[in-house]
Amino acid sequence: MTASDARCFLIWIKADGDRLQDTAPMSSHAPRPPRFDAELIARYDVAGPRYTSYPTAPQFHDAFGDADLRAAAKLSNEDPIPRDLSLYVHVPFCFSPCFYCGCTRIITRDRGKTEQYLAHLYREIEFTAPLFDRDRKVVQLHLGGGTPNFLDVPQMRELMNVLGSHFSLSSAGEREFGIELDPRSADPGYVRALADMGFNRLSVGIQDFDPAVQLAVNRIQGIEDTAALLNAAREAGFRSTSVDLIYGLPRQTPESFARTLDTVIALEPDRIAAYSYAHLPQIFKPQRQIDGSDLPDAASKLALLGLTVDKLTAAGYVYIGMDHFARPLDELSRAQRAGTLQRNFQGYSTHAECDILGLGLSSISRIGGTYHQNAKDVLAYYTALDQGRMPVKRGIELNHDDHIRRDLINALMCQGEVDTAAFALRHGIEFDKYFADAIRRLSGFEADGLVAWQGPTLRITAAGRLLTRQVAMQFDAYLAPAREPRFSRAI
Ligand code: SF4
Incomplete structure (x- = not known):
């Protein structure tokens, strides 16, 4: 769609033949489906940020602390x-x-450890909640991990009660309360209990259903258990179900992953995230258990990406961007069409207007023009709270330039385009002058058909959509030589 006032209606034929009609007008914010071009992707793919924030986490610094968080909340x-x-x-x-995991997590079978953690989490909630005016409603809640369902039902109920007694949890129907569950340790009864507590979004990790891959990554997970959770969520009235996959895992082949994709499509989740596995055993210790010779080579990994895009789009999923697919009627797709999609630390999200408050170990917050992250080390987290301090480890206050670039990068990552005339007006800049270097660097992208100018609008083309972050990197003030295209590295 190019005309912003154009009004069209999206008709979606589900795989099972049901015909659904979305009466929401499709705006100019709906980007084109991606076109997979292996040669271009291999040529342009360089390591770079995922832009779940801008500036990105490496720019956060230790000088940002307790007082900065309080000031940001007050403002x-x-x-x-x-x-x-x-x-x-x-x-x-x-x-x-x-074995592939790079999350901040604590491996234990001792459920007793949760008591100490929850006591500190509650203390953090007690310290933090009063900083925010009580009339500010919590319209979005996400429990992630680790494994949130490590907490049993009474503990989860208690956590929700503590949150409810310190914050004004929205009771409106459109609130989004989501949780990540591990099907290996949660059952349909748990899902029904979550529905009683007000949860209405479920996210389930799968990664791959192939037995050889599951063995290689130490995650044996049955299709039936996974299906049971998704079905229970739908029956309990959850409004969106989501699953995570990873391509590039050991012993994965295009044939085996095609079977996993077919199985996942048959499970009919509303959203599918398919992440690229980054093998960094020097940083993530668990990955040292993975035999590097079992990993697919660059060409196979690229084929896995192409397969994923082809199969999911053929099944009717919309490519949202950066690993994320959603059904056309899902809120993510609607938010993209409405121009209200945002990047956050879980990937893509609706409710771009909210301040994000992260609670617990390693969580990241975005309050006004600041970001901060809590301690990743559990002892440091406990010690700060025991001493009556916020467990803030690092953060950043955005400067004027950061705000401008964040707005631009978010538009590219979420809408795949930016009207530079409107953008310049909004920020009081001369776009061509302000971003002269970036525009010069983009000329190569333009020649390769990855971006195109339509009047004042810079648009990422269908061929460029799988390289969106490489386009965004050209506007990142903190990157220098790394953003220039290289010719050696694949996905
Ligand atoms: S369940 Fe596995 S992937 Fe998820 S946080 Fe725990 S170790 Fe990592």
């Missing part, structure tokens, strides 16, 4: 139109280690 309360809140709560415990 955000003074906003003429107070923003709603989005809470993220990290539950770090897992029963066993998945």
Whole structure:
């Protein structure tokens, strides 16, 4: 769609033949489906940020602390139109280690450890909640980990009660309360209990259903258990179900992953995230358990990506961007069409207008023009709270230039385009002058058909959509030589 006032209606034929009609107008914010071009992807793919924030986490610094968080919260309360809140709560415990994992997690079978963690989490909630005006509603909540369902039902109920007694949890139907579950340690009864507590979004990790891959990554997970959770969520009235996959895992082949994709499509989740596995055993210790010779080579990994895009789009999923696919009627797709999609630490999200408050080990917050991250080390997290301090480890206050570039990068990552005339007006800049270097660097992208100018609008083309972050990197003030295209590295 190019004309912003054009009004069309999206008709989606589900795989099972049902015909659904979305009466929401499709705006100019709906980007084109991606076109997979292996040669271009291999040529342009360089390591780079995922832009779940801008500036990205490596720019956060230790000088940002408790007082900065308080100041940011105070300032955000003074906003003429107070923003709603989005809470993220990290539950770090897992029963066993998945070898590919790079998350902040604590492996244990001792459920007793949760008591000490929850006591500190509640203290953090007690310290933090009063910083935010009580009339600021929590319209979005996400529990991630680790494994949130490491908490049993009474513990989960208690956590929700503590949150409810310190924050104004929205009771409106459109609130989004989501949780990540591990099907190996949760059952349909648990899902029904979550529905009673007000959860209405479910996210389930799968990665791959192939037995050889599951063995190689130490994650044996049955299709039936996974299906049971998704079905239970739908029956309990959850409004969106989501699954995670990873391509590039050991012993994965295009043939085996095609079977996994077919199985996942048959499970009919509303959203599918298919992440690229980054093998960094020097950084992530669990990955040292993976035999590097079992990993697919660059060409096979690229084929896995092509396969994923082809199969999911053929099954009717919309490519949202950066590993994420959603059904056309899912809120992510709607938010993209409405221009209200945002990048956050879980990937893509709706409710771009909210301040995000992260609670628990390693969680990241975005309050007004600041980001901060809690301690990743559990002892440091406990010690700060025992001493009556916020467990802030590092953060950053955005400067004027950061705000401008964040707005631009978010538009590219979420909408795949930016009207540079409107953007310049909004920020009081001369776009061509302000971004002269970036525009010069993009000329190569333009020649290769990855971006195109339509009047003042810079648009990422269908061929460029799988390289969106490489386009965004050209506007990142903190990157220098690394963003220039290289010719050696594949996905
Ligand atoms: S992948 Fe998930 S379940 Fe597995 S160790 Fe990491 S956080 Fe835990």
